[in-house]
Amino acid sequence: MAKRWLCVRFWCFLQGSQPCFVYACAEDSEGSHLRWEPSCQQPVPDSKSIMAVLPPRLDGPWISTSCEVRPGPEFLTRSYTFYPNRLFRAYQFYYGDPSCRQPAHSLVIKGKVRLRGASWITRGATEADYHLHKVGIVFHSRHALLDVTRRLNQTQASQDCVGRLPPVWAWLPGALYELLSIRTQGDCIAALGFSMHELSLVRVQRRLQAQPLATPQLVEELYLGDIHTDWAERQHYRPTGYQHPLQSALHHARPCPACGLVARADEHHPPVLPPARALPLRLGGRWVSAGCEARPAVLFLTRLFAFHGHGRSWEGYYRHFSDPACRQPTFTVFAAGRYSRGAPSARVRGATELVFEVTRAHVTPMDQVTTAMLNSSAPGSCGGPGAWSLDPA
Structure with missing residues (x-):
């Protein structure tokens, strides 16, 4: 049998x-x-195979290993790259379905992050400061543009924020629209319930993944701060817990059908995950x-x-x-x-x-x-x- x-x-x-x-x-x-x-x-794997990296080493690409879900609900995948000069570039790909197969819009976020020291609140975590330089959005369908415009109109967003997005008839596939820039005044990301406060709490850990008939494989995980369930509170909330971890694009668990797709994606080519x-x-x-x-x-x-x-x-x-x-x-x-x-x-x-x-x-x-x-x-x-x-x- x-x-x-x-x-x-x-x-x-x-x-x-x-x-x-x-x-x-x-x-x-x-x-x-x-x-x-x-x-x-057994709820917890062998803890001897898990090691925290202190201070955290962020350099390199980190990716989602599956379709993530946030309160709302929001469905997304993430791809973050941190550079030795403390700069970072983050992609957040949003979808209209819980399998992450219908791209709605993508955010490209650029900025700088600086690690501070051990958290006094969350044991094992490191606190960090960050500064955003630019946030842009690319719509992958007219429906996605309408949805975001409707969300802005339902908030206290200024007319300037709504004016940064094109009317539906003028939408161009692949066009990047700025929501925040150090060169211009105004900040439209709060009205969308967007925040990068997840970068203010960081934990990196390594573990060994057992392999059948082979040497255990190194897996590196990046835990970032949790996201508030209320969109209106996200701009003020400081995380004390974590989201589902990102994994290193170089050292991730296997098999991982989504990893290569997310690692190769950008704001113009969002990953479409395999059907579940x-x-x-x-x-x-x-x-x-x-x-x-x-x-x-x-x-x-x-x-x-x-x-x-x-x-x-x-x-x-x-x-x-x-x-x-x-x-x-x-x-x-x-x-x-x-x-x-x-x-x-x-x-x-x-x-x-x-x-x-x-x-x-x-x-x-x-x-x-x-x-x-x-x-x-x-x-x-x-x-x-x-x-x-x-x-x-």
Whole structure:
């Protein structure tokens, strides 16, 4: 009987949060049930193979390895190049679909970045200052031009900003229109919900990717600051978590069908990613984080979900840590309940919206500091003095 391992990534939106990614792996035997691979049930890979690069070395090209999703929703791929003289050039390619196959518009961003020092807020990160020299936009369809113009008209953008874009009848494919320049006054990027504050928080790490019957391969990852979920707040928000990492165009995980396409792209030739296999929404089984996750408000965690098809019940374990490698546990949150059958999303094509109900939950402290903090909480909020004890495990 033929057997194969099936690994799936799905993303979801939690209200008021970044999109979240969860992975699952299973052995698929023809005509049989899925059996979960033991190594896939471990949320964190071998942390000994992961090394932070301090201070971060940004020089070189960094690329998206898949179609990324941001609150909005926005679908994009990124290609950033940093030069030894601290200058950088960044491409952001936006799409009208969650598979990144329908280019809408591209941004080309040029500027300068300077690393400052270790972050006092986000452990393991480096803070940086940046200055933008130029931001330009290229539209790949009239519909994309109309969409951006409509967005500007719905904001407090000045007439000058709207006037920088052509009327639909005058649109030229491949034409670059300036949204920001050091040579001219005015800044139209805020009205579009655009910000490069992601450059103010940086982390570079290296890890080894196991190769079958071969030497492990070096993978370099660039973590940049998270993006605020509210477009109106993006100009003022200072990140404390990370986005999905970019990978070095020279040292990326393999196989990577998108990597070469993104690395060779520019504002006039956006990458069109290979078609993704459409999978039915079958949540049954166990789903785990692919690694240590970083959330805003300095949260490092891993997640494990179990979905039971009978009765549509679910349970989840959120294991929190004090370090970006998820080696030092602080507390664990367990939650369980039921979820709805689901309905097609009106906002995200191809997505399904679910409603989760929590019927029980508990918290387990995993270190002395968290235990002491819970024991000192106000009466009636999290128990009284001495109500909490350290988990012996």
